[in-house]
Amino acid sequence: MPVDDAALLAHDVRHWAGPRSLPLWLPPEASALVRRDGSAYRAAGGHERTLAETVGRALADEVARGADRPRRSGLTPAEERTVLAALTG
Numbered sequence: 001m002p003v004d005d006a007a008l009l010a011h012d013v014r015h016w017a018g019p020r021s022l023p024l025w026l027p028p029e030a031s032a033l034v035r036r037d038g039s040a041y042r043a044a045g046g047h048e049r050t051l052a053e054t055v056g057r058a059l060a061d062e063v064a065r066g067a068d069r070p071r072r073s074g075l076t077p078a079e080e081r082t083v084l085a086a087l088t089g
Contacts, residue, residue, distance in 0.1 A: 003087055011083045017073045 005027070014021040015030070026033060038048065049057070075083065 001084075001088070007087060008083075011086055013075065013083060019073065020075055020079060021073055023074060 008022070008025070012020055013025075015025050015027050017023065038046075042048075
């Protein structure tokens with residue numbers, strides 16, 4: 001469900017990382033981060049993964065570490081339910 005920045009901020013959801021944050025949600029003034037060039041990484045020997053591989057590896061890591069573990073960053077499940085309930089009426 002798309003939600004605009006103002007609605008999330010009104011419910012004390014924060015950008016990027018830390019408590020009550022949404023990963024990869026950036027404020028407009030930080031949009032240059034997504035335009036970074038990967039050429040230096042590739043020149044140093046790095047390689048890009050497919051989206052499917054990236055998602056698969058992230059999911060495997062979550063399962064291995066325990067998806068229900070306490071987090072230092074992000075919304076807790078209860079916080080997420082509260083925000084979603086407020087935004088969907």
